[in-house]
Amino acid sequence: MKSIESILFEDYQVEPAALMEVAGRSVAEQVVSLANPKTVGVVAGKGNNGGDALTCARFLLDRGINVKVFSLESSVRLTYLLDEGAVVCKDIKQLQDCDVLVDGLFGYGFRPPAGEAYATLINEMNALSLPVVSIDMPSGLPAEGMVEEPIVQAELTVFLGLPKVNAVTGLGLMRSGRFVLDGLGYGRFLESHAESLAYSIESTDAEKIMASGIAMPYHKREAGLVSVVAGSEHFPGAALLVVKTLLLMGAGLVYIKSDQHVEELVISEFPQVVRGDGPGAKVIGPGLEDVSLALSMAATDFPKVIDAGGLRSEVLEHAKNAVITPHEGEAARLLNTSVEEVRRNRYNAAKRLYERFGHVVLLKGPGTIIYDGQRWLVIPINEPRLATGGTGDVLSGLIGFFLSRGMTLADAAVSAAYLHAKCASEFSTGLNLNKFIERIAESWWAHYDR
Ligand SMILES: NC(=O)C1=CN([C@@H]2O[C@H](COP(=O)(O)OP(=O)(O)OC[C@H]3O[C@@H](n4cnc5c(N)ncnc54)[C@H](O)[C@@H]3O)[C@@H](O)[C@H]2O)[C@@H](O)CC1
Numbered sequence: 434m435k436s437i438e439s440i441l442f443e444d445y446q447v448e449p450a451a452l453m454e455v456a457g458r459s460v461a462e463q464v465v466s467l468a469n470p471k472t473v474g475v476v477a478g479k480g481n482n483g484g485d486a487l488t489c490a491r492f493l494l495d496r497g498i499n500v501k502v503f504s505l506e507s508s509v510r511l512t513y514l515l516d517e518g519a520v521v522c523k524d525i526k527q528l529q530d531c532d533v534l535v536d537g538l539f540g541y542g543f544r545p546p547a548g549e550a551y552a553t554l555i556n557e558m559n560a561l562s563l564p565v566v567s568i569d570m571p572s573g574l575p576a577e578g579m580v581e582e583p584i585v586q587a588e589l590t591v592f593l594g595l596p597k598v599n600a601v602t603g604l605g606l607m608r609s610g611r612f613v614l615d616g617l618g619y620g621r622f623l624e625s626h627a628e629s630l631a632y633s634i635e636s637t638d639a640e641k642i643m644a645s646g647i648a649m650p651y652h653k654r655e656a657g658l659v660s661v662v663a664g665s666e667h668f669p670g671a672a673l674l675v676v677k678t679l680l681l682m683g684a685g686l687v688y689i690k691s692d693q694h695v696e697e698l699v700i701s702e703f704p705q706v707v708r709g710d711g712p713g714a715k716v717i718g719p720g721l722e723d724v725s726l727a728l729s730m731a732a733t734d735f736p737k738v739i740d741a742g743g744l745r746s747e748v749l750e751h752a753k754n755a756v757i758t759p760h761e762g763e764a765a766r767l768l769n770t771s772v773e774e775v776r777r778n779r780y781n782a783a784k785r786l787y788e789r790f791g792h793v794v795l796l797k798g799p800g801t802i803i804y805d806g807q808r809w810l811v812i813p814i815n816e817p818r819l820a821t822g823g824t825g826d827v828l829s830g831l832i833g834f835f836l837s838r839g840m841t842l843a844d845a846a847v848s849a850a851y852l853h854a855k856c857a858s859e860f861s862t863g864l865n866l867n868k869f870i871e872r873i874a875e876s877w878w879a880h881y882d883r
Pocket residue numbers: 438452453456478479480481482483485538539540541542543544545546547548551568569570593594
């Protein structure tokens with residue numbers, strides 16, 4: 434099978450050097466709009482990522498910006514820069530007085546591990562504490578496979594051609610900072626020829642999937658039936674959060690099955706909720722301590738989401754037709770491994786969970802991953818506000834709601850994870866969960882006005 438590059442370069446006679454010109458110019462524009470700098474430090478490695486960096490430096494010099502270069506190799510590109518007044522630095526620390534750092538050390542050609550000398554270089558770049566614009570990917574991050582520190586911490590990463598698989602989730606997403614994608618004029622071609630099974634979900638993709646959940650119900654049964662098995666003496670609020678999410682999203686009828694105290698609490702807050710187990714989609718596990726309740730509900734054919742207290746091997750082995758929603762700690766426990774191991778390769782962890790239990794997996798964390806047995810769907814949002822208690826209950830409620838609207842397990846998980854992350858990122862403070870649920874519901878109901 435020919436690589437995408439060789440199709441471009443051989444069949445369509447695209448010149449690699451021409452692509453480098455487009456890439457270098459694009460990065461220079463991003464650098465200027467990020468910081469309007471007087472002096473830019475440019476770190477260039479030995480490969481084409483370094484070539485992009487030196488090309489970027491030329492565009493910066495041409496705009497009258499001072500450039501200091503730390504280059505691992507001499508080349509004609511470097512000679513030109515020197516002739517035009519760039520300063521060569523032999524030590525990274527000499528870049529300290531720059532306004533921005535351009536990171537062109539490694540791109541997708543990097544193969545870990547970095548080795549001692551390169552690891553030191555990356556640590557020294559981070560120690561400068563300058564805003565960094567990384568070219569294609571933050572250096573030290575491999576395009577796919579195991580992720581290890583050290584990795585350059587970028588403020589902005591300019592993805593060239595396509596977003597790289599490891600840059601849209603976990604540590605890679607955190608190190609990439611904000612990102613922009615430049616298709617270099619071949620974005621659509623690259624997207625249609627990409628062979629990766631990991632897809633980064635853009636807002637337009639998510640909106641299209643969500644639209645299939647819009648219902649114009651004639652009767653409450655058509656608006657979605659959901660049974661909630663959640664809450665316990667210690668975590669009664671989890672049941673309230675799930676139920677509130679379902680009601681505000683517009684579920685037709687909601688049932689609650691829990692211990693007596695939780696059921697009474699939910700009914701006193703939301704009198705329209707029915708006690709017991711009903712037909713339709715199920716939300717099993719938020720705040721749940723009584724595993725026997727989860728066990729008895731998990732084996733039904735109804736589509737369901739299983740979270741938190743339901744994420745036990747005995748429940749999952751028994752369950753049918755489910756999305757499971759572990760965070761990295763729960764994933765590690767279910768896989769009998771460490772959190773560090775899960776974090777090093779989140780794609781692989783999601784796949785292993787699917788292979789072990791046979792359910793669609795939603796692995797939480799920066800850049801939530803959904804794996805459906807064939808593809809990884811990634812929500813490329815790093816939202817620290819979601820790393821707080823109770824947000825997982827809201828997510829489970831959302832998945833249950835979309836399942837009740839007849840969506841597939843994977844579509845419901847993608848819709849919920851997208852809406853959840855998008856609405857969290859609209860807050861300017863930490864999350865007030867009641868307001869968070871209201872914001873999500875408003876965003877959802879806005880679809881009805883279009
Ligand atoms: N092919 C394309 O379509 C385009 C590629 N471009 C740039 O080219 C980059 C890829 O370039 P390359 O394939 O030359 O690779 P890179 O520039 O990413 O880095 C590879 C260099 O680092 C070395 N290296 C890899 N792992 C190492 C390790 N662990 N320790 C020490 N040295 C290591 C390699 O031997 C090679 O010299 C992209 O990320 C992008 O920036 C752009 O110029 C635009 C178009």
